[in-house]
Structure formats: structure tokens, C-alpha cells
Amino acid sequence: MKAAVWHGQRDVRIEDVSEPPAPPPGQVQVSVAWCGICGTDLHEYVGGPLYIPLHKPHLLTGVQAPVIIGHEMAGTVIEVGDGVKGFAVGDRVAACPIIGCGRCRWCLSGSMAQCDRVAFLGTSWTGGALAGRLNLNAYQCFHLPGSISDEVGALVEPFSATVRAVERSGANSGDNVAIIGTGPIGLMALMAARIRGAKRVVAFEIAQKRIEAARLCGADAVIDPLTVDAESAGLEATGGEGFDVVIECAGQPATVLMAGRLTRTRGKLVIMGVFEKPAALDLTDIVFREKSVIGSMSGYGLYDETIRMMTDARFRADVLITDHIGLDELISKGYHGLLHETENHVKILVRPE
Numbered sequence: 001m002k003a004a005v006w007h008g009q010r011d012v013r014i015e016d017v018s019e020p021p022a023p024p025p026g027q028v029q030v031s032v033a034w035c036g037i038c039g040t041d042l043h044e045y046v047g048g049p050l051y052i053p054l055h056k057p058h059l060l061t062g063v064q065a066p067v068i069i070g071h072e073m074a075g076t077v078i079e080v081g082d083g084v085k086g087f088a089v090g091d092r093v094a095a096c097p098i099i100g101c102g103r104c105r106w107c108l109s110g111s112m113a114q115c116d117r118v119a120f121l122g123t124s125w126t127g128g129a130l131a132g133r134l135n136l137n138a139y140q141c142f143h144l145p146g147s148i149s150d151e152v153g154a155l156v157e158p159f160s161a162t163v164r165a166v167e168r169s170g171a172n173s174g175d176n177v178a179i180i181g182t183g184p185i186g187l188m189a190l191m192a193a194r195i196r197g198a199k200r201v202v203a204f205e206i207a208q209k210r211i212e213a214a215r216l217c218g219a220d221a222v223i224d225p226l227t228v229d230a231e232s233a234g235l236e237a238t239g240g241e242g243f244d245v246v247i248e249c250a251g252q253p254a255t256v257l258m259a260g261r262l263t264r265t266r267g268k269l270v271i272m273g274v275f276e277k278p279a280a281l282d283l284t285d286i287v288f289r290e291k292s293v294i295g296s297m298s299g300y301g302l303y304d305e306t307i308r309m310m311t312d313a314r315f316r317a318d319v320l321i322t323d324h325i326g327l328d329e330l331i332s333k334g335y336h337g338l339l340h341e342t343e344n345h346v347k348i349l350v351r352p353e
């Protein structure tokens with residue numbers, strides 16, 4: 001079968017690889033329908049390895065580069081290993097990329113993403129999802145209802161991460177929520193806040209097409225920090241208080257500083273952005289006004305809830321999916337589009353076969 005294999009920085013090859021063996025006990029084999037390209041895939045390609053084990057094997061899985069990449073997937077179960085309950089051949093599933101040791105305090109308390117030896121589909125697992133088929137632990141698989149297509153199913157993983165961020169923020173129906181940056185994750189965080197019933201959702205974004213996308217995804221207002229003073233506009237939008245919840249999705253030093261200031265007294269600042277270097281917050285402001293700063297990273301544990309939320313009409317997959325490509329076009333159209341035509345793309349889906 002064909003697969004996308006990461007060999008090194010700027011060295012991802014579409015290769016013929018052998019098919020995975022029959023699934024061992026506890027695992028299922030899934031034929032991949034669609035796999036999305038994630039921001040972390042671009043980081044691995046341009047600046048990696050970040051999470052791909054290069055010089056020594058992964059502690060839990062023994063996997064080491066070259067590895068088959070890809071983790072935002074939906075597909076169909078084609079073989080079921082011994083001891084698997086709840087899955088049968090023909091079931092359509094989305095996959096959670098987290099693989100834990102199953103023995104540590106985090107794994108045993110339902111927080112497998114925090115496992116010290118955690119492995120991740122597409123970086124340190126036996127096979128990633130940019131391939132015709134792969135083996136997954138049954139616990140990584142979640143049933144897709146008939147109302148969610150395979151394409152939309154490929155969005156479950158990134159959307160779950162934003163559902164988690166909204167959950168971590170404790171946002172409720174009376175809250176004003178700000179979303180900083182409306183790239184793929186920001187747009188999904190916006191919809192997660194909307195579907196969870198936030199009172200008002202205001203996006204902060206500078207790129208014209210993303211401003212339009214934020215409106216389509218349900219933003220009550222979009223503030224462009226290039227044309228207005230973002231902090232005073234944010235205060236004005238909230239009756240002078242600041243936002244109950246601010247979700248930072250841009251990962252820039254300037255945006256996180258702004259995000260902190262836009263948070264109200266005793267409000268919550270949730271950081272989802274991926275930062276290349278440590279960035280500053282106005283800590284005196286955080287201390288004096290007793291703001292909470294919260295990191296949020298994976299949707300582990302919230303997949304069924306995420307899939308339910310995606311059946312809501314306010315989940316606009318049509319705004320998120322901006323292209324469909326074949327595996328051979330991964331670099332030329334996929335990576336190139338997301339790196340160099342940023343404004344035209346949100347999520348690009350790849351069909352591996």
C-alpha cells in the first residue's frame with residue numbers, strides 16, 4: 001500500500017510500504033477514508049522532529065523514524081483482533097491519537113494524554129493514518145453516526161481539542177468568550193463555544209478571509225487588531241469588563257499578551273496556541289486581578305461528546321474543509337497550500353487510496 005513516510009526535515013516521501021499485519025489482541029484494522037493535515041504535521045515537516053523519535057526508539061512503542069504520519073482520520077473497520085468488544089467489520093470510526101502505557105497514575109485516572117510515556121498516532125505509533133490502512137487500539141476508536149460523513153469524521157480529532165479547551169475554561173451560557181486567531185483551531189474553538197451556548201463570541205483576527213470564515217462560523221463580532229485598538233474594542237464589546245473566557249489560538253508573543261489583558265478580573269485565559277519560544281504575559285495584571293491561565297491540548301475523553309456536538313447545524317464543516325487531495329499531492333498541494341497560501345485554506349483532507 002501507499003503511505004506518507006517522514007524521513008527527516010522537509011523529507012516526507014510517498015512510498016510503497018507493506019500492509020499492517022492482522023490486528024493483535026485489543027486492536028482493530030481500519031481502512032482510512034480521509035485524513036486531515038494538521039498544524040503539527042507542518043511543524044514536523046518544516047522544523048521537525050518535534051514528537052517523532054529520531055535517534056532512539058519511543059519508550060512505549062519502540063517506534064523510530066522513518067514513520068508513517070497522519071492522525072486526523074476517519075475510516076472503516078476491516079478486521080477485528082481477539083478480545084475486542086463493541087466493534088465489528090464495517091463500523092465507521094474516528095480515531096483518538098493518544099496511546100498511553102495503561103499503568104501510570106494518569107492512564108489509570110482517565111487522563112491518558114498526560115501519560116509520561118504517551119505515544120501519538122502519526123508520530124510514534126506503528127503506522128499513521130496517511131496510509132491505506134492501519135492498526136489501532138480499540139479504545140482509540142469512536143463510532144460515527146450515519147449523519148456524520150467520513151470527511152466530517154476526519155475533523156473529530158482537531159474539534160475534540162477545542163471542545164476540551166472550552167470545557168477547561170468552564171464557559172457557561174452567560175459568558176462572553178473571545179477567540180484569538182481564527183485559523184483551523186480558532187474557528188473550531190469558536191464553534192465549540194457557540195454550540196456549548198456561550199452568550200457572545202468575539203473573534204480577533206487580521207486576515208480578511210479568516211475574518212469572513214469567523215463570521216460564517218458564528219462569531220457575533222470580529223475585531224481586527226490591525227485596524228482598531230484591540231484592547232479597547234474588546235473592553236467595549238464586554239461593557240468595560242473584559243471577557244469571561246479568552247481562548248488563545250494564534251501562538252504568537254503579541255497575541256498571548258493581548259489575550260491576557262482581554263481577560264476580565266477572575267476570568268480564564270486558555271492557551272491552545274503552539275509557541276516556538278517562551279512568551280510573556282503581564283503577570284502583575286494576572287496576579288492583581290486574579291486571572292487563571294490554563295493550558296489545553298488534547299480532546300482525550302471527550303470524543304463521544306465531540307461527535308454529538310458535530311451533528312449540530314452550527315458545526316460548519318463546509319467552512320473548514322477547503323480542499324480534497326490524493327496522497328500523491330500531499331507535498332505539492334497539501335503542505336504547499338497550508339504553508340504558502342495560508343489565507344485560502346483552513347483544513348485540507350487527504351484520501352490515502
Ligand SMILES: [Zn+2]
Pocket residue numbers: 038039040071072157158
Ligand atoms: Zn491534529
Ligand SMILES: [Zn+2]
Pocket residue numbers: 100101102103104105106107108112115116117
Ligand atoms: Zn501511562
